[in-house]
Amino acid sequence: MMHKIFFIILPLLISSFTYAETSNSQQSTNLPLEKIKLPPGFSIQLWATIPDAKSLAIGKQGTVFASSKATGSIYAISQSDDKEKQISIIANGLKSPSGITYYEGALYVTALNRVFRFDQIEGNLDRINEPVIIYENLPKEDFHSTRYMAIGPDNLLYISVGSPCDACEADPMRYALIARLSPSGNNFEVYAQGVRNSLGFDWHPETNELWFSDIGRDWMGEDLPPDELNHAASPSLHFGFPYCHASNILDPKFGAKRGCNKTQLPITVLEPHVSPHGIKFYSGHMFPPEYHNQLIIAEHGSWNRRAPVGYRLQHFQLKNNQVVKKEIFAEGWLNDQKAWGRPTDLLIMPDGALLVSDDLAGVIYRISYQDNN
Numbered sequence: 001m002m003h004k005i006f007f008i009i010l011p012l013l014i015s016s017f018t019y020a021e022t023s024n025s026q027q028s029t030n031l032p033l034e035k036i037k038l039p040p041g042f043s044i045q046l047w048a049t050i051p052d053a054k055s056l057a058i059g060k061q062g063t064v065f066a067s068s069k070a071t072g073s074i075y076a077i078s079q080s081d082d083k084e085k086q087i088s089i090i091a092n093g094l095k096s097p098s099g100i101t102y103y104e105g106a107l108y109v110t111a112l113n114r115v116f117r118f119d120q121i122e123g124n125l126d127r128i129n130e131p132v133i134i135y136e137n138l139p140k141e142d143f144h145s146t147r148y149m150a151i152g153p154d155n156l157l158y159i160s161v162g163s164p165c166d167a168c169e170a171d172p173m174r175y176a177l178i179a180r181l182s183p184s185g186n187n188f189e190v191y192a193q194g195v196r197n198s199l200g201f202d203w204h205p206e207t208n209e210l211w212f213s214d215i216g217r218d219w220m221g222e223d224l225p226p227d228e229l230n231h232a233a234s235p236s237l238h239f240g241f242p243y244c245h246a247s248n249i250l251d252p253k254f255g256a257k258r259g260c261n262k263t264q265l266p267i268t269v270l271e272p273h274v275s276p277h278g279i280k281f282y283s284g285h286m287f288p289p290e291y292h293n294q295l296i297i298a299e300h301g302s303w304n305r306r307a308p309v310g311y312r313l314q315h316f317q318l319k320n321n322q323v324v325k326k327e328i329f330a331e332g333w334l335n336d337q338k339a340w341g342r343p344t345d346l347l348i349m350p351d352g353a354l355l356v357s358d359d360l361a362g363v364i365y366r367i368s369y370q371d372n373n
Helices: 021-028
Strands: 017-020 042-049 053-058 064-068 073-079 085-091 097-103 106-111 114-118 132-135 149-151 157-161 177-181 189-193 201-203 210-214 226-232 268-272 276-281 295-299 312-319 322-331 343-348 354-358 363-369
Touching: 042 085, 053 343, 053 354, 053 363, 064 097, 073 097, 085 114, 097 157, 106 149, 189 210, 189 226, 201 276, 210 276, 226 276, 295 343, 312 343
Parallel strands: 053 097, 097 149, 276 343
Antiparallel strands: 017 085, 042 363, 053 064, 064 073, 073 085, 097 106, 106 114, 114 132, 149 157, 157 177, 177 189, 201 210, 210 226, 226 268, 276 295, 295 312, 312 322, 343 354, 354 363
């Protein structure tokens, strides 16, 4: 039942349509979850059905929020004591909503060139407050319009802004960067440059330093360039795009203008075109010790290779800011060269379980661990 509908000047449609997850999830019961391979002791279940589920965030009271770029909506998933989930559409009519994060009672949402703040969100799921526009000077181009956003340990909002093209020189203070600003929308500054299209970042739990994924350019071949995992220990670093890719690959058109000498090299390279999205340092206590403070990356999967790659979760063990071991954590969304799911974002729950959004299957999974010994 829709309790309230109103327009504001955007125009943006806010609604509080709720429905029980039990009925909606029946649409996804045919997903072949038995094909997902995980390490011993781990299991995966369907947690919620959200069309085009992209970014995830969690509120202080345990409400999980999910953005849906294709539907222009933001969803809230709450769970009662009897474990039945209630899914609310708390906003729709948004233009390309993608990055979301929760901070001090408010939900922040990126929608193309704007950043919205929904105040006191968890206390008003049945009657959403009119959102506040805190910033509206992000690029309006549709190319790479998906943003990632998270609140940093410095209590600032970090937002990724992709390049307006596959490979080109564009204003380095406006495109291909990670920026930060205050939760009130002030003091916008560029934190990292030369970042083609980052759709996931997180801060190391011990050092509070930023790590992020970056998707490499297309049309240099099926095996070039590799995608990247980067580490930005300080602001004002340049990560290469469009001049230098991966560790030392000069761009055929722009490489001669700058080269790789001034580039902050990636911590490690990933397979070309795996399209890394969400990354998370595992800070929960459910998984075995070898996962604690280590990195999990969602590889969304390739779109322009004859032999598809990605469509999985990778686990990276780090020591002294270097990858000492990497292994596949979850795979099986790609069967017979055809994908039925695409891991997109990651969220660690209070109980230590890992939520994984999937914008192709339109669901959110829950990965948990139980020691069978």
